[in-house]
Amino acid sequence: MLGALPERLQIAIWAVRRFRWKFGCWPNLIWPRKFNELILLRKIWNRDPRILRLADKLLVKDYVRQKLGDDWVIPTLWSGESFPPRDKRDWPRPFVVKVNNGYGWNIFVRDEASCNWPEIEAQCAKWMSSAYGLQLGEWHYARMPSRIMIEPLINFGRGLPVDVKFWVFHGRVEFVHVVTNREYGLKMAFFDRDWNWLPYEQGYDIETEHVERPACLAELIRGAETLAAGFSYVRVDLYEVDGKPLFGELTFYPGSGLNPINPPEFDRQLVALWRRQRPVQHQQTAIVTT
Secondary structure, eight states: OGGGSOHHHHHHHHHHHHHHHHHSSOOOOSSOOSHHHHHHHHHHHOOOHHHHHHSSTTTHHHHHHHHHOGGGSOOOSEEESSOOOGGGOOOOSSEEEEETTSSSOEEEEOSGGGOOHHHHHHHHHHHHHSOTTGGGTOHHHHHSOOOEEEEEOTTTTSOSOOEEEEEEETTEEEEEEEEEOTTTSOEEEEEETTOOEEOOBSSSEEOOSOOOOOTTHHHHHHHHHHHHTTOSEEEEEEEEETTEEEEEEEESSGGGGOSOOBSHHHHHHHHHHHTTOOOOOOOOBOOOOO
16 A cells, blocks of 8 residues: 555655554654754755765775775775676675665675675675665665675774764764774773763663774774765764774664664763754763773
8 A cells, every 4th residue: 555655655654663663652743852853854865966876885995095095995895786797796705795775684794604695696696686775764775776896894803893973063073983802792881082981772782892993083083074074963974993094984874763772861962962052061981881
């Protein structure tokens, strides 16, 4: 029945239902008081054409080069609508196979044993044939032409790099959250822009071990603010590898607006920042160490 409705109405119904399923209540879309309600409203109403380009994991690289320079960009070894013949797939290992218009669509090829081309081809075909994001209300992914990408796997030998995510409101980094142990039991830690630990979380285990302040934190903040300029809110995902910054992606609907925001004071701060109700005082705590 929903298929007969206009796309935007379908997206609104799917997104609102998913919100209620997740949180057990209907969202307030008249006067939103929660960060996830603001994300939901953005999914339903905002059709900013910039999002199509900037959320595309392939096309966004040109934007980053223009704003920050080529050194920030992980190179693309190859991209296309379908794989070249197997005898032409001579990309140096380790590498990662991605599809540009989805989340978590990564296959890590570290050595010959992990390079199972029939499985890789089948998985990519499945990803590219799906309308990812529509039932979450993430309209932009379904409108992007699907492309397979090959990138070098950075930080190989020491695991995946620590993911440093900058929460940027109206061009200013307000919070940083760090994702550790991404392959084997994801954990998170929140900091303010001066790297003071904050007692905030999003439904994942909190990283209680010491999280080293990035050596190039000031450069990462500058890069995040440059890339997010002109938006009320964007999460800019970056890495630090060997003391140098690298771009990951731009996220306009973090967690699709379905990750819990705790404690409530954190939620209130996020809403105030989105609405430009400053100043906001962060509750600061010494960094937890074990």
